[in-house]
Amino acid sequence: MKEGMPLERVDPVHVRRNGRLWLDFGGCDYLRLAHSPALRQALVRAIQTHGWNVAASRLTTGNHPLYERAERKLARFFGAEAALLMPTGYTAPLAVAQALAGMFTLALVDEEAHVCLQDAAVFLGCPVRVFPHRDVDAVARWVRRLGPGARLILITDGLFGWNGAVAPLAEYRRVLPRNSWLLVDDAHAAGLLGRRGRGSVEEAGISRERLVQTLTLSKALGLYGGVVLCSREIRRRVVERSGCFGGGTPLSPALAAAVETALVELRRALPGRRRVLQEAARLRARLRAAGWEVLETPAPIVALFPADRREARRVIRALESEGIHPPWTEYPGRSAGYFRFMLAPAHTAEHLERLRRALLSVRGAQGRPDAAGRRARAG
Known part of the structure; x- marks a missing residue:
């Protein structure tokens, strides 16, 4: 494995890479609370009151x-x-x-x-x-x-x-x-x-x-x-x-002080899970119809395993043509890389359509599954 490319997260759905904004479906900020204004304010207040260390x-x-x-x-x-x-x-x-x-x-x-x-x-x-x-x-x-x-x-x-x-x-x-x-x-x-x-x-x-x-x-x-x-x-x-x-x-005591705010924000965000999970289920269904094999999961995660390096490059080009940063993942403990998409409440219908369009352009209705995909479906 090697380091990922430098990315600057600028808002709940975009990253900046080499000076350009890209739509982001990566990471594990599942409810995008890392961008919560209330949480940011709680941290600033706590640092001012209790210090950092x-x-x-x-x-x-x-x-x-x-x-x-x-x-x-x-x-x-x-x-x-x-x-x-x-x-x-x-x-x-x-x-x-x-x-x-x-x-x-x-x-x-x-x-x-x-x-x-x-x-x-x-x-x-x-x-x-x-x-x-x-x-x-x-x-x-x-x-x-x-x-x-x-x-x-x-x-x-x-x-x-x-x-x-x-x-x-x-x-x-x-x-x-x-x-x-x-x-x-x-x-x-x-x-x-x-x-x-x-x-x-x-x-x-x-x-x-x-x-x-x-x-x-x-x-x-x-x-x-x-x-x-x-x-x-x-x-x-x-x-x-x-x-x-x-x-x-x-x-840091500032992080401990902000826990209460994070729990309040989490409770507020929980109802938004339902729409995201529905959107993830729809995306998985479209991908299966196009020949991809993806795991059914109660999480808003979609993992795609390209058949080979050539197909991986096609996925990257298709995503970048839609202005999406390719979330290529080399997970600790795994030998092969893959694409890991995470849908968040902040993603709009237009964002999701761009993602669907990019992925479906790589495999059409007669797309073929691959061995890695079968392993993914088995979990």
Whole structure:
């Protein structure tokens, strides 16, 4: 992989590249709250009042009262017993794994799990086994093989951001022993899935018993930082045992202060999900009719896998002819690049028509699916 080209985001639907404005369907600012005026104002006020940096660990002199206030708000919004802020979403599952080290005899990790989860599994101090993507039967086979004395933790994304696939959390709970744990990273699901935007855990309708949910504030919530949602006991263990938590400078207090505004803005934005999901479903249907194979997902994500480099170049030219920046993606942990489109409430009917026109110009009604597309549909 290599660095992406420099882009300047100028408003909810445009980026500037080499001095020119382009329509943007990329990224993970799902509800475009990163451009919310209310959120911007909250951050400016917080910086002016509280400064930018506590310059110390929360275990020493850096435990600002704003952190506890933000954590109470987050726990209440997501329906968890407790919450703990982390500097980034990437470090949240690492901190959890450091806190849970020694509790398990085996960790089962989805083969498509985000690299932060793969890194986190190493800290658990137990053997790690990878199971096929979203394969409930494979998990059940591991359970039968290990026998009744096993202490398991299953690690997975709730919503796989690279293509929009959703983990079958309820089915995992059905086949796992009662004493098993789930570590679910909901970086992409928080704010998108569930009636109240609580993520894949709410979407699946499962309890939070023996479950830890991690997420980031930098996607649907439009801020920055990580969050651990868990029981009070697990929160205590993370504080006491995690080097990721105690060994560094915490989140900026200004970002913590803005959490309340971000949650208010998220609640206001939630009704807009319905139109976006309908538009995404219509786009997927048109693309299938033209020969593309795309995954059906409850997220506004459309992942397209070109058959070869020649077709990828045709897609790029078609998008650029419509003034759309090509969202070519090389996702961490994946060997091949692809196009990942994300539809947002700020996209107008005219914006969506330009996208449809560009993609349908590459494959007509007799377009052919490809092997990569079949893998995408399988999730």
